[in-house]
Amino acid sequence: MAPAGQNAARMLGHTAIGASFAQLCRARERLRDPGGRLPLHAIAREAELSTGELIRRFAALFGDTPHQYRLRERLDRAKDLLARSELAVTDVCMEVGFSSVGSFSAWFARRAGEPPSAYRRRVRPKAALPASSPESPQAGCLGLLEGALAHRDAGAISEKH
Numbered sequence: 001m002a003p004a005g006q007n008a009a010r011m012l013g014h015t016a017i018g019a020s021f022a023q024l025c026r027a028r029e030r031l032r033d034p035g036g037r038l039p040l041h042a043i044a045r046e047a048e049l050s051t052g053e054l055i056r057r058f059a060a061l062f063g064d065t066p067h068q069y070r071l072r073e074r075l076d077r078a079k080d081l082l083a084r085s086e087l088a089v090t091d092v093c094m095e096v097g098f099s100s101v102g103s104f105s106a107w108f109a110r111r112a113g114e115p116p117s118a119y120r121r122r123v124r125p126k127a128a129l130p131a132s133s134p135e136s137p138q139a140g141c142l143g144l145l146e147g148a149l150a151h152r153d154a155g156a157i158s159e160k161h
Contacts, residue, residue, distance in 0.1 A: 023047040024061050027054060031070045037097065040066055075111050078104075082120040089116045 027047045030038055043066070044054040059065045064072065074096045081092045093104035093116075109115045114122070 020057065021061070023049065024054075024058055027058060027066070028062065028069065031066055032073050071111070075108070078108060078116070079112065079119065079123075082116055083123045083126070089120075092116065 024047065027043050030043045030046065040054070041051050044051040047054055049057065055065055058069070062069060078092055078096045081087055081095060082089070085092075087095065089105070090101050093099075093101050096104070098104035098107070105115055108119070112119055
């Protein structure tokens with residue numbers, strides 16, 4: 001049986017891990033800001049970590065550095081807006097935090113493999129597909145969940161009629 005001091009230290013360790021996890025989750029939420037305008041040092045300060053410690057812990061927990069995560073979130077948001085909205089590419093550019101359409105288009109093409117207008121032409125017809133369809137541009141788990149809920153609701157409606 002461990003002495004009381006060791007048990008208390010273990011419990012404090014678990015509390016610290018829980019607090020650290022909560023801090024990192026809050027930091028991840030702050031990184032999701034569509035404009036990406038909050039500097040990393042401010043996010044680290046809110047998480048009560050140094051910038052370097054935030055980067056190390058974030059990467060260990062989520063598999064990406066905060067910068068990589070922020071870029072992926074911006075790209076996902078841009079893709080969603082291009083596929084599902086009527087916004088012009090210029091408006092999508094501004095919505096995801098770019099001030100230059102040329103910079104946005106070059107960045108998008110490097111990351112997505114095609115320019116924003118070509119991406120829109122290719123996925124726009126697929127955006128109308130159910131989220132559970134393999135061709136749907138919606139994210140995997142979310143698409144499956146949305147599709148399952150839509151299927152369940154459609155079944156409930158047909159049972160009533």
